[in-house]
Amino acid sequence: MRFGVVARRDRPAALKLAYRVYDFLKVSGYEVFVDLETYQHLPEFAEEDIIPLEEFNVDFMIAIGGDGTILRVEHRTKKEIPILGINMGTLGFLTEVEPHEAFFALSKLMEGDYHIDERLKLRTYINGEKGVPDALNEASILTGIPGKIIHLKYYVDGGLADEIRADGLIVSTPTGSTGYAMSAGGPFLDPRLEAVVIAPLAPIALSARPMVVPAGSTVKIKNLAKGRELILAIDGQFYTQLDPETEIEVRKSPRKAKFVRFTDEIYPKYTIRLKGRF
16 A cells, blocks of 8 residues: 655644654655655655645545645545544544544555545636636635625526625535534535535525535636625635636536545534534
């Protein structure tokens, strides 16, 4: 097996654990690669094992950090690489184990005692072209001027779903339903569901409510506020400005996110972390 190691760059404890994981796997006889940015923040890894994240071609990624670290891996790697997340973040909804469990989890992984959890992702098309990363959590269309609302129409499978004046619109996966979409009043979706949440962000009309649609739906968004620029945000990690006339479509991605899991339990893990957050 070939392993990749990536760590949260702003926490020394995460970087130190990354080196311990790297050393453990090397001593165990495996090929191990470390991403360039992790190395730049802790230059103790062997230089021949350093490659950019975009070039990783491994069997498993060991991501040491929070959800942001995992999203960075998902956005920048070109292959569907299963990720084992070790929580060095705030809540770590996407991570599987805590730091004190790291080496026990690695031993189980090496022994084949695990399963792969596949998660739905969303692909956003700008004027019919794919130019942004797939979203594991959400694609958000936001006002380009803080404090100024935008006027949107959005369609589901060609039918007008709603017309809103709001700060924006969030199209979320079940994985992302515990994040930005929930803050906008959306429901928690069990991550095993094949569904998508569409949630208006701070709408003027009280009748503008979140809705849940099948994952195979095409969501088309049109900007009716002439001259008002938009911002497209993917997972709160990638941002791009859009011209007012831009046509936006959000669809189910052909790619999946894959996570190493050691249990099938969804509850109480999600509900306990949600209570901890709020």
